[in-house]
Amino acid sequence: MNTQSGAERVRPVSETSAIKPVKCVVWDLDHTLWTGVLAEGDDVVLKPGLGDVLYQLDRRGILNSISSRNDHADAMRKLAQFGLAEYFLYPQIDWGAKSVGIAKIQSQLDVGMDTLLFIDDQPFERDEVRAIHPSVECVPAESYVDLLDHPRLRAAIMTEDAGRRRLMYLHEQARRQDQECFVGTPEAFLATLAMRFVISRAQEADLLRAEELTIRTNQLNATGITYDSDDLRRLMASPMHSLLICELSDRYGSYGKIGLALLEHQAQYDYIRLLLMSCRTVSRGVGSVLLTHLMQRARVRGKGLRADFRRTDRNRQMLVTYQFSGFREIERCDDRRTVFEHDLAVVQGFPPYIDVLIDY
Amino acid sequence: MREKIREFIMANVNVDEDTAVKDDDNIFRLGYVSSLFAMRLLNFIEASFAITVDDEDIALVNFSTIDAMAKLVGKYRTYS
Structure with a gap:
């Protein structure tokens, strides 16, 4: 199993x-x-x-x-x-x-x-x-x-996201300039961006980008484990798994595909095997959006929710995301892996400054 | 210490400016608190009081009230 x-x-x-x-x-x-x-x-x-x-x-x-x-x-x-x-x-x-x-x-x-x-x-x-x-x-x-x-x-992987990388940096430059002139809390600035976060099932065309995300993402990566596109293709086809990918955009343009989650469906639990968000999004306050969706999804289906976490020297922010979302450690395995569980009694909604679309 | 934490919260959470946050108010129930805020709060506590919070203590319960945060900071200060 x-x-x-x-x-x-x-x-x-x-x-x-x-x-x-x-x-x-x-x-x-x-x-x-x-x-x-x-x-x-x-x-x-x-x-x-x-x-x-x-x-x-x-x-x-x-x-x-x-x-x-x-x-x-x-x-x-x-x-x-x-x-x-x-x-x-x-x-x-x-x-x-x-x-x-x-x-x-x-x-x-x-x-x-x-x-x-x-x-x-x-x-x-x-x-x-x-x-x-x-x-x-x-x-x-x-x-x-x-x-x-x-x-x-x-070594670089050729993806649609890679080809747009320079443009995304230019958009980011424009955002930063506007943010520097903005008076108010970071959350108030985020509200001016009109962010849109779309969660969908990964398709064949997403697999190279998904592989790249597992390799390039360090800070907001729950396990640091890399997957190649063949691994991911197999998991995408497996009825036991859901491979979800997220795209973020705002009024400056798209950030591209920036989030990835692999869920394993067990009898009693949805088990998060992989969760990551690109470091492009760190300052956008969207780090917990995908996790919140997985919590809401498990609760609606009457399932429990567990997650693998492996501490690396760079993913402290992911640890903060899990622990501040109310996950608790229930098991510590030999390979530096920790199992988190959420009781789903209270599940927070999405941030008010972002429009979330579940497209699957 | 409590005043310093209170000031940070008042400036960063969308609360009514006329009602001061009390020491035992659960700040995560006052308004929407983002993952971004959680990370900023942790960074603020560590930088302001020159401590590094261990992984085990990065838990909602230790940051949900001003009292809890003061207690957490106190614990690390005793160690050093």
Whole structure:
């Protein structure tokens, strides 16, 4: 009956951490992106094939940014002439140290330092960045021709969500600017977003994204266990299971598919084997929406509700979500797994600032 | 300590500004409390009183009233 025990699906750590995908490539400009030195009045020329490299990276959902010593306005004007300005998020173009620019990019994108790759023709600049940020991979300018075959840039999964990633960061930039000007509690700001949260059954087209979510999600992930799309396809077809996927959108645009839950239907219990929400949504107050739906669903069907939880060094927020929703630990297993149960006596409604649609 | 917690709650929960939250009021019954608020409340308590709450103590019951939070903070302060 109970075949989906969490432990057997854990992959060896070495297998998942050996190739940590790069999330953002940080480009130098002079003699790296183009030939020549802009500030010295050269008529700079884009390196051959570079536009295509940027385009392909972007399609894979890998972001691009800039750390360059130049005049910001001049450099951006030149990039616009090449038709490339829109590809770069949070470009850091000034006369300061590159390690400082890279720290800003990392903090603005809110990604791990070890997911950045820096490309620059000057050994001095690469050494300066490496000295301050040892986890940033630094490569020389000429390696751009092989960049698309770099193992850490090939590991990315091609999904519709990946292709929209840069746009979603741009939307997020706009939201943040508006939020900074907003006076009131975070909840009051959320109410201005007109958020819509749709919960549906996962379809074939969702499976790659679902796999990607299990790999990329750390903070709001109940178990940290990864599933590949074949595992998920099997579970999707199983009458014993429900695989649910969520999409969030607001007046700025869609956040894409951002939530995933795997329910195992037992005789007396609905058992949550997997629950995660993308870190894109952390500040949106939707972390408990899917969980609330699962609670309401179990209660309506007269079932109990249990959940697997495995503490990792990054998922404290998921622990808070479960425990503040009223789940209690009933069993602690050997493999660092905990079983939570909710008595469903009191089930909170959905947040007032979000429109939830159950589409299945 | 209680005043500091009360101030945070008054500023972050949609309650009537004229009625002060009492020490034994269950704040989770006063109005809608989001998962976002739960995390902020925990961060606020930890940062304001320089403590780190253990996993076992991250429970609704320890954060539902000002009294409960004061007791929780007291427990960690005795340890240090």
